[in-house]
Amino acid sequence: MEDVIYNNLNYPIITWTVFLPVLGAIIVLLLRSATAIRWTSLIVTGLTFIISLPLLTGFDKTTHKMQFVEWHQWIPSWGINYFVGIDGISILFILLTTLLSILSVLVSWKAIANKAKEFHISILIMEAGMLGVFVSLDFFLFYIFWEAMLIPMFLLIGVWGGENRVYAAVKFFLYTLIGSVLMLVGIVVLYFTGGETLNILALSSEQYSLNLQFWLFLAFFAAFAVKVPMFPFHTWLPDAHTEAPTAGSVILAGVLLKMGAYGFLRFSMPMFPDATMMFLKPIMILSVIAIIYGALVCLAQKDLKRLIAYSSVSHMGFVTLGIFALNTQGVEGGILQMLNHGIITGALFLMIGIIYERTHTRKIADYGGFAGLVPWYAGFFIVLTFASIGLPGMNGFIGEFLIIFGAFRAKMVYGVLAATGIILGAGYMLWLYQRVFFEKADTERWATGDHKVWDLDMREIITLVPLIILIFWVGFYPEVFLSYMHTSVAHLLENINQTNYAGGDHLLTRLITGIF
Amino acid sequence: MIYTLIPLLPLLAFIINILFGRDYIRDKAHLIAVPAVAGSFLLSLVAFAGVLKGEVINVNVYSWIVSGDFNVSIGFLIDQLTAIMLMVVTSISTLIFIYSIGYMHGDKGYYRFFAYLSLFVFSMLILVMANNFLLLYFGWEAVGLCSYFLIGYWYEKKSAANAGKKAFIVNRFGDFGFGLGVILIFLTFGSLDYMTVFSGADSVLGQTINLFGYEVDTITLICLLLFCGAVGKSAQMPLHVWLPDAMEGPTPVSALIHAATMVTAGVFMVARSNPLFSLSATAMNTVAVVGGVTAIFAATIALVQKDIKRVIAYSTVSQLGYMFLALGVGAYSAGIFHLYTHAYFKALLFLGSGSVIHALHHAKHDDEQNMEKMGGLKKYMPVTYWVFIIATLSITGIPGLAGFFSKDEILWRAYLGGDLGKFLWFLGVAAAVLTAFYSWRLIYLTFHGSYRGDPEQEHHIHESPKVITVPLIILAVGAVAAGWVGIPPVILEHADRIGEFLAPVLGHPHGHGTHLEEWLVIAVSVAVAVIGWLVAMFMYIKKTDLPEKIASLFKPIYNLLFNKYWIDELYDKIFVQPVLKASDRIVLAFFDAKIIEGVVNGIPALIGGFSKKLRNVQTGFLSNYGLAMAIGALCIIGVFIFMR
Numbered sequence A: 001m002e003d004v005i006y007n008n009l010n011y012p013i014i015t016w017t018v019f020l021p022v023l024g025a026i027i028v029l030l031l032r033s034a035t036a037i038r039w040t041s042l043i044v045t046g047l048t049f050i051i052s053l054p055l056l057t058g059f060d061k062t063t064h065k066m067q068f069v070e071w072h073q074w075i076p077s078w079g080i081n082y083f084v085g086i087d088g089i090s091i092l093f094i095l096l097t098t099l100l101s102i103l104s105v106l107v108s109w110k111a112i113a114n115k116a117k118e119f120h121i122s123i124l125i126m127e128a129g130m131l132g133v134f135v136s137l138d139f140f141l142f143y144i145f146w147e148a149m150l151i152p153m154f155l156l157i158g159v160w161g162g163e164n165r166v167y168a169a170v171k172f173f174l175y176t177l178i179g180s181v182l183m184l185v186g187i188v189v190l191y192f193t194g195g196e197t198l199n200i201l202a203l204s205s206e207q208y209s210l211n212l213q214f215w216l217f218l219a220f221f222a223a224f225a226v227k228v229p230m231f232p233f234h235t236w237l238p239d240a241h242t243e244a245p246t247a248g249s250v251i252l253a254g255v256l257l258k259m260g261a262y263g264f265l266r267f268s269m270p271m272f273p274d275a276t277m278m279f280l281k282p283i284m285i286l287s288v289i290a291i292i293y294g295a296l297v298c299l300a301q302k303d304l305k306r307l308i309a310y311s312s313v314s315h316m317g318f319v320t321l322g323i324f325a326l327n328t329q330g331v332e333g334g335i336l337q338m339l340n341h342g343i344i345t346g347a348l349f350l351m352i353g354i355i356y357e358r359t360h361t362r363k364i365a366d367y368g369g370f371a372g373l374v375p376w377y378a379g380f381f382i383v384l385t386f387a388s389i390g391l392p393g394m395n396g397f398i399g400e401f402l403i404i405f406g407a408f409r410a411k412m413v414y415g416v417l418a419a420t421g422i423i424l425g426a427g428y429m430l431w432l433y434q435r436v437f438f439e440k441a442d443t444e445r446w447a448t449g450d451h452k453v454w455d456l457d458m459r460e461i462i463t464l465v466p467l468i469i470l471i472f473w474v475g476f477y478p479e480v481f482l483s484y485m486h487t488s489v490a491h492l493l494e495n496i497n498q499t500n501y502a503g504g505d506h507l508l509t510r511l512i513t514g515i516f
Numbered sequence B: 001m002i003y004t005l006i007p008l009l010p011l012l013a014f015i016i017n018i019l020f021g022r023d024y025i026r027d028k029a030h031l032i033a034v035p036a037v038a039g040s041f042l043l044s045l046v047a048f049a050g051v052l053k054g055e056v057i058n059v060n061v062y063s064w065i066v067s068g069d070f071n072v073s074i075g076f077l078i079d080q081l082t083a084i085m086l087m088v089v090t091s092i093s094t095l096i097f098i099y100s101i102g103y104m105h106g107d108k109g110y111y112r113f114f115a116y117l118s119l120f121v122f123s124m125l126i127l128v129m130a131n132n133f134l135l136l137y138f139g140w141e142a143v144g145l146c147s148y149f150l151i152g153y154w155y156e157k158k159s160a161a162n163a164g165k166k167a168f169i170v171n172r173f174g175d176f177g178f179g180l181g182v183i184l185i186f187l188t189f190g191s192l193d194y195m196t197v198f199s200g201a202d203s204v205l206g207q208t209i210n211l212f213g214y215e216v217d218t219i220t221l222i223c224l225l226l227f228c229g230a231v232g233k234s235a236q237m238p239l240h241v242w243l244p245d246a247m248e249g250p251t252p253v254s255a256l257i258h259a260a261t262m263v264t265a266g267v268f269m270v271a272r273s274n275p276l277f278s279l280s281a282t283a284m285n286t287v288a289v290v291g292g293v294t295a296i297f298a299a300t301i302a303l304v305q306k307d308i309k310r311v312i313a314y315s316t317v318s319q320l321g322y323m324f325l326a327l328g329v330g331a332y333s334a335g336i337f338h339l340y341t342h343a344y345f346k347a348l349l350f351l352g353s354g355s356v357i358h359a360l361h362h363a364k365h366d367d368e369q370n371m372e373k374m375g376g377l378k379k380y381m382p383v384t385y386w387v388f389i390i391a392t393l394s395i396t397g398i399p400g401l402a403g404f405f406s407k408d409e410i411l412w413r414a415y416l417g418g419d420l421g422k423f424l425w426f427l428g429v430a431a432a433v434l435t436a437f438y439s440w441r442l443i444y445l446t447f448h449g450s451y452r453g454d455p456e457q458e459h460h461i462h463e464s465p466k467v468i469t470v471p472l473i474i475l476a477v478g479a480v481a482a483g484w485v486g487i488p489p490v491i492l493e494h495a496d497r498i499g500e501f502l503a504p505v506l507g508h509p510h511g512h513g514t515h516l517e518e519w520l521v522i523a524v525s526v527a528v529a530v531i532g533w534l535v536a537m538f539m540y541i542k543k544t545d546l547p548e549k550i551a552s553l554f555k556p557i558y559n560l561l562f563n564k565y566w567i568d569e570l571y572d573k574i575f576v577q578p579v580l581k582a583s584d585r586i587v588l589a590f591f592d593a594k595i596i597e598g599v600v601n602g603i604p605a606l607i608g609g610f611s612k613k614l615r616n617v618q619t620g621f622l623s624n625y626g627l628a629m630a631i632g633a634l635c636i637i638g639v640f641i642f643m644r
Helices: A013-030 A034-057 A091-111 A116-135 A139-160 A165-193 A200-205 A210-227 A236-243 A246-271 A273-300 A304-323 A328-359 A375-389 A395-410 A412-437 A458-476 A479-497 A507-515 B002-052 B080-103 B110-129 B133-151 B158-189 B194-204 B218-233 B242-248 B251-260 B262-272 B281-302 B308-328 B332-362 B382-396 B402-415 B418-447 B466-485 B497-506 B515-542 B546-553 B555-562 B564-615 B622-643
Strands: A067-075 A080-086 B057-067 B070-078 B208-211 B214-217
Touching: A013 A034, A013 A067, A013 A080, A013 A091, A013 A116, A034 A091, A034 A116, A067 A139, A080 A116, A080 A139, A091 A116, A091 A246, A091 A328, A091 A458, A091 A479, A116 A139, A116 A246, A139 A165, A139 A200, A139 A246, A165 A210, A165 A236, A200 A246, A210 A246, A210 A273, A236 A246, A236 A304, A246 A273, A246 A304, A246 A328, A246 A479, A273 A304, A273 A412, A273 A479, A273 B564, A304 A328, A304 A395, A304 A412, A328 A375, A328 A395, A328 A458, A328 A479, A328 B057, A375 A395, A375 A412, A375 A458, A395 A412, A395 A458, A395 B057, A395 B158, A412 B158, A458 A479, A479 B057, B002 B057, B002 B070, B002 B080, B002 B110, B057 B133, B070 B080, B070 B110, B070 B133, B080 B110, B080 B251, B080 B262, B080 B332, B080 B466, B080 B497, B110 B133, B110 B251, B110 B262, B133 B158, B133 B218, B133 B242, B133 B251, B133 B262, B158 B194, B158 B218, B158 B242, B194 B218, B208 B218, B214 B218, B218 B262, B218 B281, B242 B251, B242 B308, B251 B262, B251 B308, B251 B332, B262 B308, B262 B332, B281 B308, B281 B418, B281 B564, B308 B332, B308 B402, B308 B418, B332 B382, B332 B402, B332 B466, B332 B497, B382 B402, B382 B418, B382 B466, B382 B515, B402 B418, B402 B466, B402 B515, B418 B515, B515 B546, B546 B555, B555 B564
Parallel strands: none
Antiparallel strands: A067 A080, B057 B070, B208 B214
């Protein structure tokens, strides 16, 4: 058995965390009243968050080994086990997921009146699926969770979404499905070449031939690049984000987009280190393109939600750039930036949902002068704006700085190009802020009727405050969060740097000769 | 450490005012903010006294970012340079906070104003107290944030909202370079601590770095990147365009942020990094030339502006140019000396103009910043008039006043600076004539002659209240006496106290000249100051129709200057519009929507078409299926063999 640290708490903490939302979903299924459903959903997500907290306090930061591990035989004839655990790379995502799930429930309190039961079941199943992905150490289990997330998300967009919801949902579904299927092929091949096991840790310690690595990397890349999403696989994202209900957008931006980069860190890089080296350059180039391209598209957006959606393309470009810089600062910055993006963009989607509930418009041109109309809302929004721009003292800065530092160190030109993103970022965010909040407001329009605008209420403030606190916490004392990753990241990089890949391979040649 | 309270007190005031100002504190916001900043001032005095006794403090409070070998702390350094900056920042802040009580009285965002102003003081203090480059960068960006808030303070005005955004984005261009410079410093020295970096500076001398195929001197590259940041923050060419627009902010903001403190951050940063800059002649010459050219360039624009605050704004750009000129010729302490005297007389000019604007505003003047609609205010606002005169005497370099000593020191150091130095000295002298002219023009247009606004308003004009005039008087004392700490040896032996005080950090400037030369340089500066004054007097007191005539005679030149060389329009045409249009029409409408989406939506269409054809395969003949199966099986076997 691999070198892991078994769970030494007197209860299976990971299983509880992952399956409590499922239990919650079953309870919701039995309930009738919408109020009871909401409260149940809130309590369950809240409990899940509380249960997940001991992971933070009990975590041993000095080891890269999997911790809180649970292992049970499941389908022995196929070598499938129930095998879960966390390390410094996954732990923070678990907390992010459990936190954002609560906020998703809170923000949907009034917004979702139609089919509330089905909605909350979807959210809860979604939460379980996401948590499962981050803790699975068995490919079979992983794949089940990976696919299980897809369905509730598909429903969230397709049922509770905006006008174009069906198109967006189908597009989202097809994109991710195609990627996932290729990954499944990769998993099957791994199963047969890696000694007929689906144990992720065991498969990670195997050595694979360069050729096999190349093809497997591509297969996994298909799934992960779509999820990130990397340029040019990003066009599902603006549609999905824009059409999804607020809770859907928050989860999508906050957690789902992180799956791709997490996949690179958990699977692609440790299993296929030589192929990672081989694909380094194209991935870094695509990342830089994503940063600049995403920002430019943001400048041209006329739709509030679409703008934030495209800004995700730019921010996730930073993440992949950092991760593939393959040095400590880049990778740690990349992981931190994933959390940051979850916090900031999650919060921005919450904000947009909140104002949309009042104005029923997403057109930027319809806004203006909201700083006078809704000052507290404007105050929260400006904090998020500057966090997104990467102002020092807020979380975005720490992530972006480490990433640009790492990229600069890996290859100067990437760092320089990525840094242009900070200029463009300031451009589109401040312009957005000006168009929504500054200048004169159309006070009459927003005073009465079904687009009466009022400032944040207590429920909304409670939803936002945890994220604001996190923004400054990470900004002023990132070590609290970075310290969880240090050892695991060091271990990951150590493994990759042992690669004996000499370089000089031409990707296209390999691709073409491989196919024919 | 008690000195951490220096920045924390204003931060606390900010937090209290921003959270509770709107609902509870409202028009009492100054009761929180003024004591906080006054507290910082008192603590700064203590710190200054400590440094005078030779206590230099350098402490790390906690590790801020740790990642692999990268490690940077939140930590403070209080040495001679920081001590001077602390005094400038906190003393001027305190006066301007008090002034604002009167100036902003009755404004509906009163609490917000004091909150932002407090946040600014916090940020500026972090900037000057940092003991490493990343914390400096923190303060640097944070003052930019406050500047954004305060320029756009009256956000309902489109011009104000635009100006705030412009300031932030233009600064980001500079910060782009600054940030990369910080990264390069770490990669070169393995640390961002000032002490480690500066003490290791000599050891990397001559080291080069491959920049896109060219071997470049590392130190030069670092210095030029850092200087990019300074060019943005201190509004030097070609990034000066944001500062005049920043005058959209309330006048106390213009005085504090856009004259006395924040805009001098670039000067401070270069002076702070002097051990690096001194090692690169290329970087030094760049700094000096950018400074010298900006000094004269901005002064020419100031000659013809009609908005009282814009004249002073261009004057600020020009004076900042002087400071960079000084730094570039290695006279760091002269640069800091001018920074310090400038803070007083320029804050005074701004606050004085604020007093005028305030008075006209209360007289229901509809164009309260336009000097063409002023005139004859002397008799209504005597205090404002006299402090204005003092500030003007000081900035134009009339002997005995603060501006004279610092400006003279710069010109003398430039004169000693070799061939390039003579050229720079010439630029400086030429800018000095222009400075004298536009400064006196402002006075004559505003205070002399007869009132040119609506006569109805005239009896409503009166002197500003004490809360405004008392800070003006105190600043006026500064504008006179601030320079007495830096009297050159040729006039009085052992009286260059500030130069000696700063020497441990900034060193002594090089170059020596004869006493005769030095007296000549002084004589030339005084002469040009007087010439500029006399010309202004002639044109605006004696022959008041002359300016009009000259303007129409040299129409193209007048237009060029009045329109600020059309640089804003140029940037708009070559940067802003192309990027916006390209994003909209090429990137989004064509590439994203047509190409990528075209491929994505095209594939299903293709598959759809393909499956139609595929349907023909379903022939129903067993032999065809058999063949297909055989081929399929062969393929699968082939794949497996290939994989092994």
